[in-house]
Amino acid sequence: MKIRAVLLLVLTALASCASRPPAPSQEIFDESDASTLLVVAKPTVFARERSDLAAHARDYATVVAVEIDISGDYSDYLMVYRWSTVDRRMLPPPDPAGGALRIVADGRVFDFKPVDKLPVNFAQRRELHMPKHDDVVPRGYKVNAETLHFIATSEALTLRMPQDPLDVPFTMFEDGRRALLEFLKPAFAQPANGTPPEPGAAPR
Numbered sequence: 562m563k564i565r566a567v568l569l570l571v572l573t574a575l576a577s578c579a580s581r582p583p584a585p586s587q588e589i590f591d592e593s594d595a596s597t598l599l600v601v602a603k604p605t606v607f608a609r610e611r612s613d614l615a616a617h618a619r620d621y622a623t624v625v626a627v628e629i630d631i632s633g634d635y636s637d638y639l640m641v642y643r644w645s646t647v648d649r650r651m652l653p654p655p656d657p658a659g660g661a662l663r664i665v666a667d668g669r670v671f672d673f674k675p676v677d678k679l680p681v682n683f684a685q686r687r688e689l690h691m692p693k694h695d696d697v698v699p700r701g702y703k704v705n706a707e708t709l710h711f712i713a714t715s716e717a718l719t720l721r722m723p724q725d726p727l728d729v730p731f732t733m734f735e736d737g738r739r740a741l742l743e744f745l746k747p748a749f750a751q752p753a754n755g756t757p758p759e760p761g762a763a764p765r
Contacts (some may be wrong), residue, residue: 583739591682598682599747603740604690607720608733610649620645622720622731626688626744627710629680636680637706639673640689643698643722659724660700666715673702674721675699706748713741 584602591598604625611618623642625635641662660675682753683689691697712718715738720731 562583564680566665575744583651583743586687586740586744589682589688593633594631594682596631596680598632598688599744600689601626601737601740601744603737604735604752605718605733605736605737605741607718608734609729611645618645618647620647620731621692621734623690623692624720626712626735626741627683627689628744628748629682637704638676638683638704639682639704639709640678641700641702642690642692642694643700644694644696659722661723663718663721664703664712665730666712666720667716667717669711670675671708671712673704675700675702706745706753709741710745710749713738713745730757759760 568675586602587600589598589600590596601682604623607622608619620659621642621644623644625640625642627638627640639662662673662675664671664673679699681701683701691699718733718738721728722731
């Protein structure tokens with residue numbers, strides 16, 4: 562009887578977690594330029610094993626969707642934080658000219674180039690899910706809502722750094738797709754007049 566009761570409690574807890582809605586995205590108002598940042602509630606984290614260098618070591622890429630609104634002018638970005646549990650002395654220094662990003666979603670390839678200069682609002686902000694690690698390499702990439710939606714609704718996701726000497730993909734380590742869909746709700750919201758957007762129409 563005790564075992565049955567414990568199993569029932571576990572199943573109930575799992576069902577509750579599965580049905581729980583994702584947390585809302587975070588809004589950050591920046592008084593310096595009257596802009597508003599919308600930040601996904603949970604990042605998607607990719608990882609790859611580095612057992613070639615150390616036991617249980619991994620390289621990570623924390624991917625964060627951010628929207629900046631400056632007086633109604635919206636821009637979407639992917640912030641990607643590269644970091645590793647490998648001893649820094651065993652890794653080559655980051656290439657300043659590198660940073661190309663490739664995300665493969667259900668077989669479809671999306672290539673991104675890093676922006677030359679990120680908005681000042683993005684600098685070293687913990688609210689943007691910057692990992693608490695000493696050797697984080699942040700880069701930003703312009704993206705559109707349609708691409709983010711395709712990524713969020715894809716079953717299979719991998720991430721690559723084409724300019725990285727190690728040609729091994731990152732696979733999903735922490736799933737943030739539900740939070741990404743929640744982040745995209747305002748972009749694909751139905752207009753106030755109740756008329757659904759036309760097929761192929763850009764969000765907002």
